[in-house]
Amino acid sequence: MFKMFVTLFRGGVAEAGEAIADRNALLILDQQLRDATAAFDRAKKALAVAIAQDQQETVRLDATKARIAGLELRVGAALDAGDELLAHEGAEAIAALEADRDAAATAQALFAAEILRLRRHVAQAQTRIAELDRGRRLARASEAVRDMRRGRVEGARPHEATLAEAEQTLRRLRERQTQAEAADLALEELDGAATASITEKLAARGYGPRLKPTAEDVLARLRSKPAKTA
Structure with a gap:
């Protein structure tokens, strides 16, 4: 033993x-x-x-x-x-x-x-x-x-840290960056819409040049053209 x-x-x-x-x-x-x-x-x-x-x-x-x-x-x-x-x-x-x-x-x-x-x-x-x-x-x-x-x-x-954890961190970082870019774009669009709205109001009151032609503008342009002979 x-x-x-x-x-x-x-x-x-x-x-x-x-x-x-x-x-x-x-x-x-x-x-x-x-x-x-x-x-x-x-x-x-x-x-x-x-x-x-x-x-x-x-x-x-x-x-x-x-x-x-x-x-x-x-x-x-x-x-x-x-x-x-x-x-x-x-x-x-x-x-x-x-x-x-x-x-x-x-x-x-x-x-x-x-x-x-x-x-x-x-x-x-x-x-x-x-x-x-x-x-x-x-x-x-x-x-x-x-x-x-x-x-x-x-x-x-x-x-x-493992390689998989590093890849997961990179994915989260990219998602946050994508969300931040989308938010910045939406904010720019909102700012642009607000600016466009006040511009349209001012133009409608006759302050500054018109933004788009009206029916009166089209008629005035047609009347100013010389008549065509038959």
Whole structure:
């Protein structure tokens, strides 16, 4: 029984840990990407140091080869002159330099192979980090859209407005604006009607020009026209 309770407790802890990881997946991914980027930067710096050291070894190896070539000329000249003792001393120096040259060449070959391997590793890591960063940005955008739509799916938080509520507010605002515009138009029409009414009264009393022709105006215009001949 005790073992069963322990197993149940461990299962609950594991499930709670998975739930926490799911809820904070983006935060975890951000930190993991930062850690991977930091490791990548360290690897790049180490590779740069290795390349610089390899270049220095190449310079030293070339200098050794040049010294060997110079000593060989001098030892040859000593042999031609019959100076066996000095020629032997020069040959010993050449042998030591050649041993150093061969060891340096072997080390440089191994170093170059390791640098090539590190270059491939850094290039692969850079590609993977770029893919992770793109995926992280897409995941964050998807999460933002899901949060925006959450009001239609899961129910919004008490302090958050949903998209549907914003649309409803916009509809109410437009209705109020339409009503206000209609009221302003009706008021303008009423004001215009009142102005027209007083204008008509003044014109009927003969104050100012008439607003519309009367029968007397038509008869006067017809009488003023010259008579047509048959």
